Amino acid sequence: MPTPEFVTRLRARIGHDMLWLTTAAGVVFDPGGRVLLGRRSDTGNWALPGGIIDPGEEPADAAVREIFEETGVIAVPEQLVSVAVAAPITYRNGDQVQYLDHTFRCRAVGGEAQVNDSESIEVGWFGADALPSLSERTLGLLRLASSDLTATTFRFSGVNALGR
Secondary structure (H helix, E strand, O other), X not given: OOOOHHHHHHXXXXXXXXXXXXXXXXXXXXXXXXXXXXXXXXXXXXXXXEEEOOOOOOHHHHHHHHHHHHHOEEEEXXXXXXXXXXXXXXXXXXXXXXXXXXXXXXXXXXXXXXOOOOOEEEEEEEOHHHOOOOOHHHHHHHHHHHOOOOOOEOOOOOHHHHOO
């Protein structure tokens, strides 16, 4: 999927300046415990399916929408696993962005894993013993989603960060 229309309109006003956006992604498991991954067309890296949340869209709805748009798999979110701020990114065209990421553990309930849009060049199910090369961040999210986690993870700088 191309850049969302609302982001294009914002970029027309702010140029390449830093833009704060929210995203939603899914760690999707099939009944056999395999995880769904897509190889991104922009970087060639394997990643979790996900993307930018549209204005007014619920994060869980965005995760399900993005999973389907990118992979053809219908998923149901089961738990919010992580809320975290990603490191700032500067894209090749000079656009600067920083994301607030929402990651959900999801269960596949239908569809078929396939390249479903232009954002992916490959899509597949992978067992824990046969994962492709993944970023440390993605591996960490997989570990969280695979654990017996009972609460969402987040970072907190502490009360001392208030400077008092």
